Amino acid sequence: MTNQKIKECIDACLACMMACNHCATECLKEDNVKMMAKCIQSDMECAALCRSAAELMSLGSNYSKVLCKICADACNTCADECEKHAEMGMEHCKECAEACRRCAEACEQIAKAA
Amino acid sequence: MTNQKIKECIDACLACMMACNHCATECLKEDNVKMMAKCIQSDMECAALCRSAAELMSLGSNYSKVLCKICADACNTCADECEKHAEMGMEHCKECAEACRRCAEACEQIAKAA
Amino acid sequence: MTNQKIKECIDACLACMMACNHCATECLKEDNVKMMAKCIQSDMECAALCRSAAELMSLGSNYSKVLCKICADACNTCADECEKHAEMGMEHCKECAEACRRCAEACEQIAKAA
Amino acid sequence: MTNQKIKECIDACLACMMACNHCATECLKEDNVKMMAKCIQSDMECAALCRSAAELMSLGSNYSKVLCKICADACNTCADECEKHAEMGMEHCKECAEACRRCAEACEQIAKAA
Numbered sequence: 001m002t003n004q005k006i007k008e009c010i011d012a013c014l015a016c017m018m019a020c021n022h023c024a025t026e027c028l029k030e031d032n033v034k035m036m037a038k039c040i041q042s043d044m045e046c047a048a049l050c051r052s053a054a055e056l057m058s059l060g061s062n063y064s065k066v067l068c069k070i071c072a073d074a075c076n077t078c079a080d081e082c083e084k085h086a087e088m089g090m091e092h093c094k095e096c097a098e099a100c101r102r103c104a105e106a107c108e109q110i111a112k113a114a
Numbered sequence: 115m116t117n118q119k120i121k122e123c124i125d126a127c128l129a130c131m132m133a134c135n136h137c138a139t140e141c142l143k144e145d146n147v148k149m150m151a152k153c154i155q156s157d158m159e160c161a162a163l164c165r166s167a168a169e170l171m172s173l174g175s176n177y178s179k180v181l182c183k184i185c186a187d188a189c190n191t192c193a194d195e196c197e198k199h200a201e202m203g204m205e206h207c208k209e210c211a212e213a214c215r216r217c218a219e220a221c222e223q224i225a226k227a228a
Numbered sequence: 229m230t231n232q233k234i235k236e237c238i239d240a241c242l243a244c245m246m247a248c249n250h251c252a253t254e255c256l257k258e259d260n261v262k263m264m265a266k267c268i269q270s271d272m273e274c275a276a277l278c279r280s281a282a283e284l285m286s287l288g289s290n291y292s293k294v295l296c297k298i299c300a301d302a303c304n305t306c307a308d309e310c311e312k313h314a315e316m317g318m319e320h321c322k323e324c325a326e327a328c329r330r331c332a333e334a335c336e337q338i339a340k341a342a
Numbered sequence: 343m344t345n346q347k348i349k350e351c352i353d354a355c356l357a358c359m360m361a362c363n364h365c366a367t368e369c370l371k372e373d374n375v376k377m378m379a380k381c382i383q384s385d386m387e388c389a390a391l392c393r394s395a396a397e398l399m400s401l402g403s404n405y406s407k408v409l410c411k412i413c414a415d416a417c418n419t420c421a422d423e424c425e426k427h428a429e430m431g432m433e434h435c436k437e438c439a440e441a442c443r444r445c446a447e448a449c450e451q452i453a454k455a456a
Contacts, residue, residue, distance in 0.1 A: 014356040021158075023402035028155055033147040040154070041142055045289045051393075052280035056364035061273045063298060070294055075206075128242040135286035159403045163347060166277075166394035175387045182407055197229035249386075261375040269370055270383070272363075273429055 001111065005109060010054045012099075012106035016075060017050035019099035023082065026092035039081045039093065046071075046078040057110070065111050072107035073092060075100040119223060120171050123182065125218035126213075127168035130189060133213035134161035137196065140206035153195045153207065160192040162215060169217075171224070179225050186221035191212040234285050236332040237296065242284035244303060244331035248275035251310065251324035252313060258318070259286070267309045267321065274299075274306040285338070293339050300335035303328040347451060350420075351410065352396045354448035358417060361441035363404035365424065367450045368434035381435065388413075390419040394443060399452070410449040417446035 025041040027036035054070040059063045079100035086094035137158040141150035167185040171178045193214035200208035252271040255264035281299040283294045307328035314322035366385040369378035395413040399406045421442035427435035 005415070010360055017355070018352055018396065018400040024158065025400075026153065026450065028151040031148075033151050035147075037142040037147050037245060039346050039424065044138065044158075044268060045284065045291060048280060048283045048289075049291065054275060055276045056273065056417075058138065058267070058360040058367075059272055059276065060367050061276075063277065063302060065267070066298055070291060070295065081278055105424065111447070124246055128246070132238055132242070132282065132286045136288075137285065139286075139288050155401070158401055159398065161407060162394060162397045162403075163399065163405065166390060168246065169249065169390045170387065172253075173244040173383070173386055173390065174250075174253050175390075177387060177391065177416060180412055188405060221367060248366075252386065253383065256379040259376075262373075265370040265375050269367065272366065341349050 005113070006057050006064075009094070009103075009106040009110045010057050013050040013054035013057075013080035016099040017047045017054070017074035018043070019035065019096040020046040020050065020078065023092045023096035026090075031062065038084070039078075039085060042074075042078040042081045046074045046100065047076045051109060065113070068107035069111040072111060073106040075104035075107065079104065119227070120179040121179075122172050123220040123224045124168045126217040127164040127185065128163075129173070130217035131161045131164035131168070133210045134158070134192065137206045137210035139197040140204075142183040144204070150199070153192075153199060155193040156195045157210065160188045160214065163188045167221060179227070182197065183225040186225060188216035195219065209218065233337060234292075236272035237338045238282045238285050240327075241278040241285070241299065242330040244327040245275045245278035246280070247324040247327035248272070248278065248306065251320045254318075254320035264313070265305075267313060270302075270306040270309045272326065274302045274328065277302045280334060288303035293341070296335035297339040300332040300339060303335065307332065347455070348406075351445075351448040351452045352399050353398075354445040355392040355396035355413065358441040358445035359389045359396070362386070362389035362392065362420065365434045366436035368432075374431070378427070381420075381427060382442070384416075384420040384423045384453045385438065387418045387441065391416045395449060407453050411453040414446040414449035414453060417442040417449065421446065426450050 020043040024040045027033065027040045030036050049071045053067040056067050079097045082093040082100065084099035086097050135221070138154045141154045142148065144150050163185045167181040170181050193211045196199040196207040196214065197209035200211050248271040252268045254298045254325040255261065258264055277299045280294070281295040284295050307325045310325035310328065314325050362385040366382045369375065369382045372378055391413045392417050395409040398409050419438045424435040424439035424442065
């Protein structure tokens with residue numbers, strides 16, 4: 001890959017996409033699925049944006065930065081939601097929130113880069 | 115596109131993917147989300163396979179046929195699940211079931227083609 | 229789907245994504261592939277953004293509008309490139325340019341909507 | 343994630359998808375693009391299948407195994423093509439071939455698992 005920062009951000013985006021997909025699937029197995037509805041919705045949107053940001057970065061696209069900016073926002077929104085359930089002991093939400101925060105940070109660095 | 119049958123199948127796959135995404139999002143707004151959990155899971159899997167089948171067909175790939183075979187199976191599974199809720203009056207499940215059956219049929223024709 | 233304008237835009241995005249994939253594959257079969265390099269690159273980036281915009285719209289996401297704005301830009305860039313080859317008689321570029329312009333217009337309407 | 347083997351396979355698929363996208367983009371910058379046409383085509387197909395396999399595994403889908411089997415095949419085909427150019431000193435093809443072989447091996451293990 002062209003440079004280390006982009007490579008790290010791609011990895012963070014892909015890890016986050018997978019954590020979101022996994023979280024959505026596990027949320028659907030919870031007893032109180034209704035409580036998880038907003039979380040599943042954020043998971044699906046965040047996964048779509050992470051995939052897109054990673055794809056554009058891997059293509060060396062000029063759209064990478066603007067996608068990373070949007071992706072960082074979606075990641076933080078998803079993390080906010082997951083953290084509520086993480087506090088209640090849901091491991092998939094805890095893992096997802098952590099992946100989202102790491103991805104948001106990596107994306108913000110790309111978005112801000114000169 | 116290379117030929118009419120493939121073009122129609124791509125369209126059926128994309129329509130099905132979108133119907134599945136829409137159905138998942140609407141299921142999450144239902145009062146009894148728990149009842150919809152299996153439906154949302156099928157929606158997510160079916161959408162992933164429809165996207166993949168459409169993408170490979172548009173690339174003229176030799177893997178198109180084998181993907182269409184798997185996609186037809188996932189579509190029928192998703193339709194079976196959606197039809198249960200369609201009978202109860204859920205419009206998004208009715209639309210999704212119909213898109214799934216159309217896609218399954220189109221995919222089976224591609225999978226069987228010489 | 230929630231409303232007609234969004235549905236039309238999703239359709240335009242998916243048609244454009246498929247036209248871009250098909251154009252890239254056909255460009256690779258041309259005698260002078262080097263002349264098509266920029267076109268193939270635009271095709272890949274445009275396809276990635278169309279897929280993402282369509283996916284977020286189908287999920288009813290609040291990120292739909294901002295993605296549509298970026299997607300419109302990528303579509304117009306891709307159309308500019310394809311039109312150069314369309315003038316030289318390449319049918320896949322002509323079809324792709326038309327799909328890109330239609331998609332750009334649909335996306336701009338969504339991006340501007342109140 | 344549910345278990346270590348699946349997690350490793352998801353990682354291998356995502357690394358391979360990104361290596362394929364990067365390889366395609368770099369191939370387009372080579373002097374003799376025509377010589378790379380088959381490589382770019384394999385890259386695009388392989389990337390699509392890697393993404394799909396990773397997505398289905400992250401969703402815990404029953405279709406994971408069959409997708410992994412197809413993905414392993416596409417990875418080996420892409421590696422065969424990339425290795426020809428790797429011998430001529432193209433670094434992106436060398437990296438891509440390695441990522442493809444690792445992914446093929448990981449996918450074969452999942453496909454064969456009881």
